[in-house]
Amino acid sequence: MSLFNHTLTELHDLLHKKEISIPDLVGESYKRIGEVEEKVKAFITLNEENARKQAEALQAKVGTDESKGLLFGMPIGIKDNIVTKGLRTTSGSQILNNFDPIYDATVMNKLQDAQAITIGKLNMDEFAMGSSTENSSYQKTANPWDLSRVPGGSSGGSAAAVAAGEVPFSLGSDTGGSIRQPAAFCGVVGLKPTYGRVSRFGLIAFASSLDQIGPLTRNVEDNARLLEAISGVDPMDATSANVPVDTYSDALTGDIKGLKIAVPKEYLGEGVAADVRQSVMDALKVLEGLGATWEEVSLPHSQYGLATYYLLSSSEASSNLARFDGIRYGYRTENAESLIDLYKNTRAEGFGDEVKRRIMLGTFALSSGYYDAYYKKAQQVRTLIKKDFEDVFEKYDVIIGPTTPTPAFKIGENIADPLTMYANDILTIPVNLAGVPGISVPCGFSGGMPLGLQIIGKHFDEKTVYRTAYAYEQATNFHQQKPSL
């Protein structure tokens, strides 16, 4: 049995009882990577030499005060858009193929303070633009449950590595569903925190008003504990919120008596597969059995989420990605006589198709004569979508629905048609637009592929989200099933 079938607390206890060592934990990661990485292809860069050295050094400190933190000596995988000092960070793009960051993201500083060990950098759609990880310019990651299917995206490497047992936990980022959708496709737990809960300093920006870093884990308890470690206000990110960080693990009681659940009819409508709908109805029965109540509600502007999201996120991306100009860092073209050609050719050669398409859309939506019709209009609709959530949360504690309309699709199935690919995120996008937290937990299988239940909470109420998710998880056994690789 893999060591990583234990929870974080169990691993911590085993470490302190000297039944396992930190080199065992790190060794387990690299052993598993050696066994399955050729098939899964979750990692872009490994940190093996440093990680093994760090493991030896930390092992000598087991039993001291320094080793009391839960994450002490724990192996973790990091999505490759989170900058790591001295460890190549590509954001899935050729334009950053040889980028060696000179600073650490705030979440990395926090993980280092907790003495966690970085195993490697995880594959993703280029600049987090995609829902299948097929837009990575390095490799296609496979879904550990069926290697012919996508792991989801954009944090496909982060979800696949956890599902395949290569790492027990990972960090991803979520702009329109990029943690929750791959978590659902790979049968793991993934949370997008409230906007502002986790510092974005050192997260290579895609859409700054939507991006959040969050944890992917094998169970709800580990997820809550990892979020505690990475949350908090940060002077380096002016959009990080000065709101106290709850002890999320206190919410892991299993008690949800009296919990009021809203189920939006728009989340179970047309386009949602029958098996997916059934798995949500079954989950609601489980939650009812635990003393919760649910009612159908409406989030009337849900259908406009996708268009709103693509206008706003592409506009923000077109501005954020202007920094990749071939001057200060990253790839530079060989073919340029003038400065403008240097910019244009560097970007044409360095960016992939989807990134170019979104830069073009965003530049168009922000350009003179179109700004009001597209960008401002989308910002106004965002207000309406946000209000939908506020109205429902006046009467209910959480909103529940599926994470995705279907289980994982085949590699290559949707890549030719951008709009079909975008439709994957239809149930996750409104959560980012409203800035509220959402988690995906395993809730069943369809044709052997995992399905995810999405639980959405109020701003900064991750505690209730975790409380609900934990109670559901403890009453079911979907999270205990592992792919046979």
Added chain:
Amino acid sequence: MSRISEEQVRHVAHLARLAVTDEEVEKFTAQLDSIIQFAEQLNELDTTGVKPTSHVLDMKNVLREDQSKPGLPREEVLKNAPDHEDGQIRVPAIIE
């Protein structure tokens, strides 16, 4: 009717500092046209008087003390620069 022309696509590519081939212009024109057509469903909604949301949290003007701090060491800054000489980043001539 097409919502975006090839000429507009070339103009947008110039604004975005992206070199595009003729084939790319053709492809992006068709793809952007269908995405923009899809986005125009937002016009079904009357948003008169609705305040735009650029940011979901109720906070503004996050300020800090104006204190001087050391900058990054030059060798660190130059470490990732594709071309540099004498401690400076080199680019093609800007003035003819």
